[in-house]
Amino acid sequence: FGAEIMGAATPETDAEAIAMASFMIKSLGLKNYKMRIGHIGVLRQRIADIGVPAERTAEVLQKLDKKLYDEARPILKDIGVADADIEDLFKLTETVGGTEVLSMVPGDAGTYLKEVVDYLDYMGVKDVEIDLGVVRGLDYYTGMVFEAEAPVLGAEKQICGGGSYTLSELFGGEKVFSTGFAVGFDRILLAMEKEGIEYQREGIDAYVVAVSDDVRKDSFGIVAKLREAGISADIDIMGRKLGKAMKFASIVCARYAVIVGANELARNAVTLRDMATGEQCEVAIADLPAKIRN
Known part of the structure; x- marks a missing residue:
């Protein structure tokens, strides 16, 4: 999961995403x-300055992203890059520190990063680390890049990554500035587990189950009315038998199961089952939202 912001190539936009x-x-x-x-x-500027042609830039960046210097070195030597320039390039990717590192970033990139960090400071995001070796390894990244790490995970510690990019052009569209990120769902859950954080899964208020096909359309009408009343509700769309549908209601942590049967429907009612206690009762459809709220 993550987010994207499109349309504005500004330090404010990048700071907002971070x-x-x-x-x-x-x-x-x-x-x-x-x-x-x-x-x-x-890094793109430094790579260009030492003579790496544009068509091989992505190849080099992918190696630098993973700190695979032993694999990057023969590629650079094959291109004709001098040994001293190769070592300087590797040293640049290891340049890490606080905001004092920004003084080592030349030109527009350094000025831009200073602005991003200033906005972050005002937004309460402090103690960020400047790392000139953050590459992200994807060719469509164009400017600011960032990653979030959870040291508790050891070597595989990245839990989030993102940056600014122009991706629409790859699909035939116009150039549109974008910045965004994605959080690694499994990685962050593992980090929470290792920190001893208990995550209580938030379920839904009601799960609507049709007992038979002849009441299925009525069931969809009922779930729509619950949603209109502000009740978080879902409905079986897989045609499960009652037993399996009830098991699924438990899996999604529904507080109540709304069981729609032909006999009850004839009385403008449904069966409401409390999934925690197993108790159930017949409830008029008109009274269903209020009953679930209570």
Whole structure:
């Protein structure tokens, strides 16, 4: 899961995306995590300056992204890059630190990152780490890039990644600035588990089950009325038998199962089962939202 912002190529937009990712991670209760921010333009410029042709830039960046220096070195030597330039390039990818590192970032990229960090500071996202080795390894990234790490996961510690990019052109569209991120669902859950954070799954209020096909359309009418009343409700769309449908209601942590049968429907009623206690009673359809709220 994640988010994207499209249309504005500004430090404010990038800061908003980073802050959103940070707040999402923080809201899950994770305490020990780090935001690392870089700018792909720094490495792209250095790679161009040492003579790497544009058509081989992505190949080199992918190796640098994984810190695979032993694999990057022969590629660079084959291109004709001098040994001293190769070592300087590798050293650049290891440039990590606080905001003092920004003084080592030349040109527009450095100015841009300073602005992003300033906005983050005002938004309460502090102690970010500047890492000029953050590459993200994908060719469509164009500017700011960032990653979030949970040290508790050891070597495979990345839980979130993103940056600014122009992806629409790859699909034949016009150039549109975008910035966004994605959170690794399984990685962040594992980090929460290792930090001892208990996650209480939030279920739904009601799961509507049709006993037979002749009441299926009526069931859809009932779930629609519940939703209109502000009740979080779902409905079986797989045609499960009653037993399996009830098991699924338990899996999705429904508080109630609304069982729609022909006999009850003839009385403008349904059977409402409390999934926690197993108790059930007949409830008039008109009274169903109020009964579920209580």
